[in-house]
Amino acid sequence: MTVRILPARQEVMQAARRYAFLGLALFALLAPAAHAVPVNFQPVADGVYAHIGEMGARTVANEGLNANLGLVVTPAGAVLIDSGATYRSAQQIAAAVRRITAQPVRWVINTGGQDHRWLGNGYFQAQGAEIIAHAAAEADMRDRGGDHLAALRAALGPLADGTVPVLPTRWLQGRDERLELGGVVFEFKHRGGAHTPGDVLVWLPQKNVLFSGDVVYVDRLLGVMPYSRTRPWLATFDEIERLAPAVIVPGHGQVTDLATAQAQTRDYLRALRAHMKQAVDEGLDMSTAIKTFHAQPWLGLLNAAELMPGNASRAYLELERE
Numbered sequence: 001m002t003v004r005i006l007p008a009r010q011e012v013m014q015a016a017r018r019y020a021f022l023g024l025a026l027f028a029l030l031a032p033a034a035h036a037v038p039v040n041f042q043p044v045a046d047g048v049y050a051h052i053g054e055m056g057a058r059t060v061a062n063e064g065l066n067a068n069l070g071l072v073v074t075p076a077g078a079v080l081i082d083s084g085a086t087y088r089s090a091q092q093i094a095a096a097v098r099r100i101t102a103q104p105v106r107w108v109i110n111t112g113g114q115d116h117r118w119l120g121n122g123y124f125q126a127q128g129a130e131i132i133a134h135a136a137a138e139a140d141m142r143d144r145g146g147d148h149l150a151a152l153r154a155a156l157g158p159l160a161d162g163t164v165p166v167l168p169t170r171w172l173q174g175r176d177e178r179l180e181l182g183g184v185v186f187e188f189k190h191r192g193g194a195h196t197p198g199d200v201l202v203w204l205p206q207k208n209v210l211f212s213g214d215v216v217y218v219d220r221l222l223g224v225m226p227y228s229r230t231r232p233w234l235a236t237f238d239e240i241e242r243l244a245p246a247v248i249v250p251g252h253g254q255v256t257d258l259a260t261a262q263a264q265t266r267d268y269l270r271a272l273r274a275h276m277k278q279a280v281d282e283g284l285d286m287s288t289a290i291k292t293f294h295a296q297p298w299l300g301l302l303n304a305a306e307l308m309p310g311n312a313s314r315a316y317l318e319l320e321r322e
């Protein structure tokens with residue numbers, strides 16, 4: 001018996017080595033073409049999907065796709081929520097959509113004015129999609145689109161090739177707007193901006209799912225930028241509490257619930273504003289105000305150390321103007 005087993009085992013080993021070599025050769029052959037950012041839509045409700053982007057910086061490896069995306073499949077077509085940062089990453093998003101549904105992307109919604117929300121628009125518009133955003137995003141997109149692209153070119157090199165800032169073709173005007181596609185209702189809530197001036201909530205009442213865009217950050221600290229406004233940001237958050245969604249797809253971080261969003265986004269903004277209001281009222285200088293902010297509850301969030309000082313200074317300046 002042993003005499004027969006031994007050669008068989010040797011053959012298996014030889015075959016394994018041969019296949020391993022073949023596998024390596026195949027991998028080497030495919031590797032350049034296979035270098036593509038992984039976009040992966042996971043179901044969050046019936047016909048509703050989310051791609052959870054990386055939480056770090058824009059890199060060659062993630063092709064600027066460091067934010068979350070949404071997909072809603074209706075019988076009359078698919079709706080993409082945010083189009084990614086580049087033409088090339090938009091192609092990867094489209095390929096990920098095709099793995100979920102054969103429906104064409106009829107609408108693309110841009111939830112805000114930051115690059116990874118809309119610089120992939122050109123690809124989808126060329127495919128026949130209508131691009132939708134809130135009118136409050138227009139000036140911001142026009143102002144910053146070119147700068148975004150320059151920064152992406154610096155970070156991504158040739159991976160940013162083909163990207164052109166393509167503005168939406170349909171601007172939503174009101175505080176509350178409603179659209180319907182294939183029987184699926186999309187409600188839009190704009191309360192004066194948040195992380196960017198055009199930040200809009202996309203609420204699916206039949207699905208009990210909210211795509212918050214950059215109104216909600218979890219797992220990583222939110223960014224208060226020069227174009228952010230914390231007062232309307234909290235007013236927008238009030239609207240989320242009124243809607244009480246079962247599922248929140250945040251702008252950044254894992255799919256979450258209201259309690260987590262309250263703790264990691266609302267409570268931080270409230271504490272920051274309260275602290276800076278008191279500092280401004282008492283005539284405290286900015287650097288003292290920044291140093292005395294009690295940041296402890298949010299220090300565990302990713303990027304907290306880097307973002308805290310800038311957030312605090314911009315909140316101080318905003319409170320000074322109010």
Ligand SMILES: [Zn+2]
Pocket residue numbers: 067114214251252
């Ligand atoms: Zn963002």
